Amino acid sequence: MNVxxxxxxxxxAALLIWSAPATADQPMLNEAVDFGGQVLWLELxxxxxxxxxxxxxxxxxxxxxxxxxxxxxxxxxxLMRVGSITKVFTGAMLAQMTAEGDVNLTDPLTEYLDWPDxxxxxxxxxxxxxxxxHGAGLPREADREPGPDDDPFATLTExxxxxxxxxxxxxxxxGSGISYSNMGFDLLAMTLGQxxxxxxRDLLRTRLLDPIDLKNTVFAPREGDRLMQGHGFQGEALPxxxxxxxxxxxxxxxxxxxxxxxxxxxHLAEDAxxxxxxxxxxHAAWVPRDGRSPxxxxxxxxxxxxxxLGWVIMRPDAGRPLILQKAGxxxxxxxxxxxxxxxxxxxxxxxxxxxxDASLAIAxxxxxxxxxxxxR
Numbered sequence: 503m504n505v506x507x508x509x510x511x512x513x514x515a516a517l518l519i520w521s522a523p524a525t526a527d528q529p530m531l532n533e534a535v536d537f538g539g540q541v542l543w544l545e546l547x548x549x550x551x552x553x554x555x556x557x558x559x560x561x562x563x564x565x566x567x568x569x570x571x572x573x574x575x576x577x578x579x580x581l582m583r584v585g586s587i588t589k590v591f592t593g594a595m596l597a598q599m600t601a602e603g604d605v606n607l608t609d610p611l612t613e614y615l616d617w618p619d620x621x622x623x624x625x626x627x628x629x630x631x632x633x634x635x636h637g638a639g640l641p642r643e644a645d646r647e648p649g650p651d652d653d654p655f656a657t658l659t660e661x662x663x664x665x666x667x668x669x670x671x672x673x674x675x676x677g678s679g680i681s682y683s684n685m686g687f688d689l690l691a692m693t694l695g696q697x698x699x700x701x702x703r704d705l706l707r708t709r710l711l712d713p714i715d716l717k718n719t720v721f722a723p724r725e726g727d728r729l730m731q732g733h734g735f736q737g738e739a740l741p742x743x744x745x746x747x748x749x750x751x752x753x754x755x756x757x758x759x760x761x762x763x764x765x766x767x768x769h770l771a772e773d774a775x776x777x778x779x780x781x782x783x784x785h786a787a788w789v790p791r792d793g794r795s796p797x798x799x800x801x802x803x804x805x806x807x808x809x810x811l812g813w814v815i816m817r818p819d820a821g822r823p824l825i826l827q828k829a830g831x832x833x834x835x836x837x838x839x840x841x842x843x844x845x846x847x848x849x850x851x852x853x854x855x856x857x858x859d860a861s862l863a864i865a866x867x868x869x870x871x872x873x874x875x876x877x878r
Contacts, residue, residue: 528560534871535562539851542867543567546860548853549733552576554759556767556848557875563759569854570731578760581723582730582852583742584837585830588755589687591719593634593811594784595694595710601779604697607631607788611638614693619668621676628676633683633690635789635809636800639672640683658746663689674796680789680809682799684752687812691751702750713776714768719757721750729756732834733855740834753832759850766841766848769826785826785843787815803829803838803865822873823847829865836861840868845876 539553543566550567552575565575573580599605605614610627612620621627632638644666649656663685673681695702698709703721711719722744723729732740745754757765769781787808791797800806800814804827808815813826827840834856841848849868853860 528557528562530875531555531557531560531562534875535564538867538871539564539566542851542864546853546857546863548855548857548860549737550576550730550854551864552580552582552730552759552850552852554578554763554850555871555875556763556770558846559767561763563763565759567854570729573728576730576759576852578763579718579728579758580730581718581720581727581756581758582837582854583732583832583835584755584757584762584852585753585832585835586684587757587828587830587837587839588751588753589830590784590812590828591706591710591755592687592691592694592751593813594780595706596630596634596690597783597811598709598777598780599694599697600783601777605630605694607634607783611689611693614696615689617664617667622672625675626677630690630693631788632676633686633693634811636680636682636686637678637789637794637809638676638683638686639674639679639681640686640689641666641670641673642681642683642685642799644685645670652741653743655743655746655749658748660692660748663748673798678794679796680791680794680798680800680806681796684749687752688748688750692748694751701747703747703754706750710777710780714765716757716761716764718761719755719765721745721754721756723756730835730852730854732832734834735856737855743833753830759852762839762850763848766839766850769841770843770846770848784811784813786810802862803827803840804869816869822869823876825869825872827865827869829861831856831861836864838865838868840865840872842872842876845872847872847875 543551552565554563563578569576628638646657646662691702698705789809807817816825823842829838837852839850851864
């Protein structure tokens with residue numbers, strides 16, 4: 503999608519959303535989601551799209567296209583891979599364990615992982631906060647042998663990470679820069695699991711997902727789940743391939759639009775609620791962009807001004823409110839979710855085809871929609 507087309511549908515959606523008549527108890531929200539999602543889906547041309555919004559406790563979810571053969575349009579209960587959105591769950595798990603006194607954000611990674619060569623001999627150490635803010639200087643991925651076509655993740659193992667820590671060069675000294683790293687979040691999850699005394703996937707379930715009531719946020723589909731079919735760059739259907747245990751911190755989760763709204767509403771809650779200390783820690787701007795060098799691969803979904811615990815934080819700008827956001831993509835899915843805490847608005851949007859222009863478009867649409875609904 504080129505820039506002119508993107509501007510065209512954004513402006514058209516804005517004009518028609520705001521001129522629509524009231525037809526329900528939450529007319530503005532309904533119209534923004536139903537019509538805005540329709541325009542976005544038609545413009546992108548992906549097999550399916552789902553748009554979900556929460557505002558002041560009200561919800562609206564609209565699906566378009568066909569989630570999978572014979573399923574019809576996706577809805578709030580359709581399961582889908584959320585890829586790197588997993589990272590903000592790992593960040594929230596770090597916040598929860600920090601709030602409970604199990605770890606400190608500034609603990610050195612070597613306090614928990616006794617792997618050789620984690621830290622350079624003559625530089626700063628990697629801390630847990632560095633892993634959670636993409637500031638450890640680790641590469642995006644661990645070098646490894648490719649997996650077989652029917653199981654490409656098979657070679658992404660703890661052994662591969664140990665080898666990468668020893669052999670791959672650091673991109674910068676820990677704490678001095680910011681560069682996107684799946685490897686860092688996977689190491690963080692391994693660490694938290696070790697501290698918690700159980701497999702990280704079980705730890706996340708018992709200490710975060712269950713307390714927030716995210717029953718359909720899981721690491722593997724279950725019998726009876728309606729799974730959204732992902733598609734490749736040429737439109738080909740992609741198989742649903744399980745992730746390895748070592749991928750649990752960066753990209754392993756599946757979820758539904760219903761659960762994603764529950765997750766966003768937990769972040770937006772103002773009362774004491776569930777896990778309030780973890781929520782406060784999770785939202786803090788721990789690492790400002792200013793003074794970090796390099797800053798790489800952080801701006802695809804909007805300019806990063808600071809990093810929370812996995813969250814990309816964008817300060818208010820040109821009518822847009824403060825936003826915390828995170829995108830993801832895996833096995834033919836591109837997803838994006840964000841919230842504006844001062845305005846009690848959260849948005850989740852997903853498409854089921856690899857298309858980089860479309861992935862940028864859904865993020866821009868969601869950010870613009872929050873600005874419109876916030877009245878800025």
